[in-house]
Amino acid sequence: MMNLFLLGPKDARYELWGVDAAYTKGPIAARFEYLNSQRGTLLSVTDDNPLGLLLPRLKMEAWYGQLSYRLSDVTDSDIIHRLEPVIRYGEFDISGHPLLAEENAQNRLNIGLNYWLAPTIVTKAGLEWRDYKVPGVPSETRLQFQLGYGF
Numbered sequence: 001m002m003n004l005f006l007l008g009p010k011d012a013r014y015e016l017w018g019v020d021a022a023y024t025k026g027p028i029a030a031r032f033e034y035l036n037s038q039r040g041t042l043l044s045v046t047d048d049n050p051l052g053l054l055l056p057r058l059k060m061e062a063w064y065g066q067l068s069y070r071l072s073d074v075t076d077s078d079i080i081h082r083l084e085p086v087i088r089y090g091e092f093d094i095s096g097h098p099l100l101a102e103e104n105a106q107n108r109l110n111i112g113l114n115y116w117l118a119p120t121i122v123t124k125a126g127l128e129w130r131d132y133k134v135p136g137v138p139s140e141t142r143l144q145f146q147l148g149y150g151f
Contacts, residue, residue, distance in 0.1 A: 013040040017035075019033070026073070027069055028067070032063070032064070034062075035060075038058065058096035064089065067087050068085065082117070086114055088111075088112075089107075090107075106133070107133070108130050121149050124148065127142070
């Protein structure tokens with residue numbers, strides 16, 4: 001009879017921290033957010049792999065900066081007052097596992113137009129360019145639509 005002992009962590013240490021800032025003056029708004037997370041090595045046991053699989057340490061870092069201008073002082077039109085052109089740039093990086101390589105090191109540029117239905121309800125349309133810094137992963141362009149609600 002042979003006993004097999006797996007040495008390694010069963011619970012990973014996880015750290016997450018971030019910072020965000022916003023500045024608004026009249027129709028101009030600037031926003032910034034930074035996020036950093038790390039997960040330590042983890043032993044994962046599943047039905048498919050009852051002996052366990054040692055998952056490596058993962059590190060993720062992301063940030064973005066955004067500028068917008070609400071067209072509230074451009075004209076008397078109620079429709080134009082509700083429009084807000086937006087430009088946003090951000091970067092995302094994840095490391096520690098080869099299966100995540102396609103998501104690794106992206107740069108994103110978004111140009112969009114928001115329409116405020118109410119002070120807490122916004123519709124968004126935008127064009128996003130994603131530039132992947134991984135060999136063999138092509139850059140892409142996406143057209144996006146969103147509906148946001150805050151309270």
